Amino acid sequence: MPxxxxxxxxxxxxxxxxxxxVSGALDRLGVDGFSGVRIGKRFELTVDGDVDDAVLAEAKRIADEILSNSVIEDVVGIEVVE
Amino acid sequence: MPxxxxxxxxxxxxxxxxxxxVSGALDRLGVDGFSGVRIGKRFELTVDGDVDDAVLAEAKRIADEILSNSVIEDVVGIEVVE
Structure with a gap:
């Protein structure tokens, strides 16, 4: 299923x-080469049936209204896999 | 910076x-079309300088050893952006 x-x-x-x-932990552990770490969320939504424009629009709506808090978070990507 | x-x-x-x-909340809110939701983490590591094979190998190492708990989690993707 997609x-x-x-x-x-x-x-x-x-x-x-x-x-x-995490960034502080990397420094303490002697890991070089990374100047910053930010942590967000990755949601995997299993779709019933095929992905069409309506399903994608609904996914975008719930991403903006339910899965993220627009005061403190940005939706940075929506993509279909499989 | 990459x-x-x-x-x-x-x-x-x-x-x-x-x-x-979240899946239960979608059902209660009347959102159809999605049969399951799984939630993971997305780490954005800012790299000092250019991304070469050594930096990528180090990123893979810390992804496996520090950023994820291999007992309960899988690293499903490592990619360079920008």
Whole structure:
């Protein structure tokens, strides 16, 4: 069955405490080469049947209204896989 | 600066309580067309300098050893953006 992947990230202007914690852990563990980490969410929606324009529009609507909080998060990607 | 995106999802054979909760919420809100939701994490690693094979290998290593818990999670994607 096809899957729609929705990626949600904290807005760029907001502090991301989880990401900061991981970034600090990488420094402490001696991992070089990465100057920052931000952590968001990846939703995999299993679709009943085929993906058409209506299903994609519905996925976009729930991504904006239900899966993300537009005050603090941005939907950065919606794509169909499989 | 280039960014490496690491996607981590709960293993398929594990229950995903967060995803189940969202799936139930969609049903209650009258959203049709989606039979399941799973929720994972999306890490955006900002890279100092250029992305070469060594940086990618290091990203893969920290994805497997630090960013994910291999008992319950799979790294489902590592890609370079920008």
């Amino acid at each position: 899957t729609i992947v929705v990626d949600v990230m904290p807005k760029a202007e907001l502090l991301d405490p989880q990401g900061k914690a | 960014t490496i995106v690491v996607d981590v999802m709960p293993k398929a054979e594990l229950l995903d309580p967060q995803g189940k909760a």
